[in-house]
Amino acid sequence: MTHKAAFTAVKTVKAYERVVEQIETAISKRELRPGDRLPSERELMLTFEVSRSTIREALRVLESTGLVRSRPGDPRGPEVLQASPAILTKTVSRLVRLETIALSELVEFRIMLEGTACTLAAQHRTELQLQAMRSAVDAMQTEVAHGPIAFSRADVAFHVSVWAASQNQLLQICGEATRGALIDMVTDELDRAPDSRARMELSLAHDREILAAISAGDGATAGRLARSFVIEYYGGIISPQSRAALGNVADEAPA
Amino acid sequence: MTHKAAFTAVKTVKAYERVVEQIETAISKRELRPGDRLPSERELMLTFEVSRSTIREALRVLESTGLVRSRPGDPRGPEVLQASPAILTKTVSRLVRLETIALSELVEFRIMLEGTACTLAAQHRTELQLQAMRSAVDAMQTEVAHGPIAFSRADVAFHVSVWAASQNQLLQICGEATRGALIDMVTDELDRAPDSRARMELSLAHDREILAAISAGDGATAGRLARSFVIEYYGGIISPQSRAALGNVADEAPA
DNA sequence: AGAGTGTACTGGTCTGACCATGTGTTTCAC
DNA sequence: GTGAAACACATGGTCAGACCAGTACACTCT
Numbered sequence: 414m415t416h417k418a419a420f421t422a423v424k425t426v427k428a429y430e431r432v433v434e435q436i437e438t439a440i441s442k443r444e445l446r447p448g449d450r451l452p453s454e455r456e457l458m459l460t461f462e463v464s465r466s467t468i469r470e471a472l473r474v475l476e477s478t479g480l481v482r483s484r485p486g487d488p489r490g491p492e493v494l495q496a497s498p499a500i501l502t503k504t505v506s507r508l509v510r511l512e513t514i515a516l517s518e519l520v521e522f523r524i525m526l527e528g529t530a531c532t533l534a535a536q537h538r539t540e541l542q543l544q545a546m547r548s549a550v551d552a553m554q555t556e557v558a559h560g561p562i563a564f565s566r567a568d569v570a571f572h573v574s575v576w577a578a579s580q581n582q583l584l585q586i587c588g589e590a591t592r593g594a595l596i597d598m599v600t601d602e603l604d605r606a607p608d609s610r611a612r613m614e615l616s617l618a619h620d621r622e623i624l625a626a627i628s629a630g631d632g633a634t635a636g637r638l639a640r641s642f643v644i645e646y647y648g649g650i651i652s653p654q655s656r657a658a659l660g661n662v663a664d665e666a667p668a
Numbered sequence: 669m670t671h672k673a674a675f676t677a678v679k680t681v682k683a684y685e686r687v688v689e690q691i692e693t694a695i696s697k698r699e700l701r702p703g704d705r706l707p708s709e710r711e712l713m714l715t716f717e718v719s720r721s722t723i724r725e726a727l728r729v730l731e732s733t734g735l736v737r738s739r740p741g742d743p744r745g746p747e748v749l750q751a752s753p754a755i756l757t758k759t760v761s762r763l764v765r766l767e768t769i770a771l772s773e774l775v776e777f778r779i780m781l782e783g784t785a786c787t788l789a790a791q792h793r794t795e796l797q798l799q800a801m802r803s804a805v806d807a808m809q810t811e812v813a814h815g816p817i818a819f820s821r822a823d824v825a826f827h828v829s830v831w832a833a834s835q836n837q838l839l840q841i842c843g844e845a846t847r848g849a850l851i852d853m854v855t856d857e858l859d860r861a862p863d864s865r866a867r868m869e870l871s872l873a874h875d876r877e878i879l880a881a882i883s884a885g886d887g888a889t890a891g892r893l894a895r896s897f898v899i900e901y902y903g904g905i906i907s908p909q910s911r912a913a914l915g916n917v918a919d920e921a922p923a
Numbered sequence: 924a925g926a927g928t929g930t931a932c933t934g935g936t937c938t939g940a941c942c943a944t945g946t947g948t949t950t951c952a953c
Numbered sequence: 954g955t956g957a958a959a960c961a962c963a964t965g966g967t968c969a970g971a972c973c974a975g976t977a978c979a980c981t982c983t
Contacts, residue, residue, distance in 0.1 A: 427936095429728070440766075453963075453964060454964080455964080463936080463937085466721055466724070466937070467935085469721070469725060469965085469966085470725060470728045472965095473725045473728045473732075474731070477728075477733060478732060484945080484964090484965075485943075485964070485965040486943075488962080490965095495768075496762070496763055498768060504733075504759060507733075508753070509838065510696055512751055512837055512838075512841070514837055514838060518835070518836045518838055525781075525784040526780075533776065533914075535913070536907075536912075537907075581776055582773060583760075583774065583776075652792075658787050658791045659784070682965095684966090684967095709934065710933085719968045720970095721966090722966085722968085724934085724935085725966095727934095738934060738935090739934075739976080740933065740934040740935060740975055741932085741933050741976035741977080742932095743933055744933090744976095745934095
């Protein structure tokens, strides 16, 4: 009598992958905590019963994932690292760079991010973060005199402080990634030298408005302002429909 | 006379890292495109003048980044892959699991994405995409009878079709990534079996509403609906402030 | 022309070796 | 006793060479 055997697909799993998996789950189950040391490669090859090449390949992928770090000569062995969103940034930027993403898509995405960040910042900001944003704006004021490059740096710093106040790291990461990508693709940051003074003043005024809304805890206004300012900046790049759709989300009640 | 020598810090760079870097930039400069094949490991060790171990370690990190794939026995060599959000998903899930990223942040992010996707879809959708979304909803209707798993699959398909209609690949990528991560985290998709029928009907009704708004070209409504439905689903996870801030963006004119 | 066979080369893994480096200890001078 | 210098040792980085199982592709044979 032949049973209906519940066979399941077998996929050959490479040795180093199983090593990775075991160490990974050990970390995610908190059996290994940041700062802890893994056994040396030579010890690991004994416990896993594989060769050093296999151990090393496993360590390389763990290292590229930001979970551990090996340093030559350290007798204490590879270090278990604190998980950090930093590697996400790299992945996201590469994806943006690679994916043949249209500039318009990037701008749309940016509008969304900036708006949400400001909305959330208005709700979540701590007093400390509020101070940070204020001083960032003050710094922008100062930098107006030092030319567009310095000003732009201060501008970025303000936006970073807003992202931080949103208390959402995914927002921060994507913001960082899109900023980098946008700067890569739009290089008019430099050739807009002629009317630079006016534009700096305008940006400053915008950021002050946003800050006021955030400070007042008015998330809807903060988000709407942020969106409209990004649109003002990059609006020419995206379609009029997108402009209308993304810009008016907050300030027009549906008919 | 001693010049002021412009010496710069030297950091010892490991051999496999330089291999990774070169291949990576080749990919990002489109000299290597998805589907292309890398030379075999034995050839690579000749061109880079390193040993096979080094080449292999480099390939392992490239593979863990999702850039290439090696298959044993394939005489054509390692394959250059299409950049995919899958790796992003894995990274995000791990960060959430390690509590580097709070689940609430993920949900907030998701609300933003879903809302914007629907808003843009309402503006950008082609007739073809509209049909796709319609048939996706119809499929959901059919799958109600086949249980929550099949229904959930159809539900996902509908949302994917919406992202596609948004004409924004970044949205698609991030949507895909957050969806995977959320499913990893929130596994009540299965244990909600008791009232599954009611919830399926509710989801279906929601999606129909969204589709109607998209179909009518009403981006503001589509976005507002999408946000509120996500909040209805995952609302318990995020703070009341976030709920209010993200949910009411579209439907309440600022006081 | 199609089905089966063969083969050359692939990636996966192992062994064993060498080197430069960082840590912890020991030694030494004061 | 205390601080600095020298040492020993285990570590990670790299290399060379080997074996095996598997795949793609060409070559049979019918």
